[in-house]
Amino acid sequence: MSGAVLALVLLAAALHASWNAVVKGGQDKLLNSVAVATAAALIAALLLPLLALPPQAAWPFIAASGLLHVAYYVLVARAYAAADMAVAYPVMRGSAPLLVALSSAAVLLEPLGLTAWAGVALLCAGILGFAVAARGHGVAGLGYALLNAVVIAAYTVVDGLGARLSGRPLAYTLCVLLAGGAPLALWALA
Numbered sequence: 001m002s003g004a005v006l007a008l009v010l011l012a013a014a015l016h017a018s019w020n021a022v023v024k025g026g027q028d029k030l031l032n033s034v035a036v037a038t039a040a041a042l043i044a045a046l047l048l049p050l051l052a053l054p055p056q057a058a059w060p061f062i063a064a065s066g067l068l069h070v071a072y073y074v075l076v077a078r079a080y081a082a083a084d085m086a087v088a089y090p091v092m093r094g095s096a097p098l099l100v101a102l103s104s105a106a107v108l109l110e111p112l113g114l115t116a117w118a119g120v121a122l123l124c125a126g127i128l129g130f131a132v133a134a135r136g137h138g139v140a141g142l143g144y145a146l147l148n149a150v151v152i153a154a155y156t157v158v159d160g161l162g163a164r165l166s167g168r169p170l171a172y173t174l175c176v177l178l179a180g181g182a183p184l185a186l187w188a189l190a
Contacts (some may be wrong), residue, residue, distance in 0.1 A: 017089075020076070024085040029077035034188045037073045041181025044174040054166030054175060061162025062172065066179025068155040073184055075148035083141025091145035092152060094127030099153035108157070 019036045026032035054062065079088040101120045105111040112120065159176060166172040 020080075020085065020089055023076060024080040024088075029081045030074065031188065033073040033077040034184045037069070037177075037181040038185040038188070039181075040177045041185060044177040044181070048171065048174050048178065051171040051174070052168060054162075054168050054172045058162050058166035058172060058175075061158055061165065062175045062179050065155050065158045065162060065176045066183070068151055068158065069176065069180025070183055072148060072151045072155065073180070075144050075151060079141045079144035079148055081141070082144060088141050088145040090127045090129075091142060092148045094124050095146060095149035096152035096156065098124045099149060100156045103153060103157055108161075 023029055023032040023036060076088075076092070079092065082088075097120050101112055101117070159172070162176075163169040163172045
């Protein structure tokens with residue numbers, strides 16, 4: 001991995017953790033989650049005209065991912081309303097890689113090697129360790145967090161397939177942000 005790619009991945013992780021903290025810190029978790037999704041959709045709408053759109057074959061994946069992202073934002077809000085971020089975030093993010101690895105091997109017939117499985121196990125154990133350390137602080141939200149891990153895994157697999165098919169991963173991602181954020185914005189306005 002090049003230094004530029006690593007820097008972008010770290011920036012994305014920092015932005016992701018930041019917006020999750022904004023959602024958790026607000027009074028109305030759902031409204032904050034919708035605001036984040038709407039802001040992402042607005043940015044996507046501004047940038048999309050600068051790019052070639054993904055081919056028509058990728059649109060079913062964009063639609064599916066958009067719907068999954070709507071569920072994701074609602075479940076993030078519910079998880080943070082019922083549990084501390086120290087429990088919900090690690091469970092959502094620490095369980096999803098394992099679910100993606102399992103589904104990739106079983107459904108997509110893209111099995112991981114032993115070293116990759118060891119990496120997934122270490123990653124999941126490390127992230128879930130935060131949740132174990134914070135036990136007792138909002139365990140009621142654990143169900144929402146686990147359900148959202150399933151949603152995260154689902155959109156990860158859908159987006160992996162869709163982005164590959166599109167051949168335009170940036171445009172694909174922007175379309176997904178728009179497809180997930182626009183319905184939430186319309187719902188909030190209504």
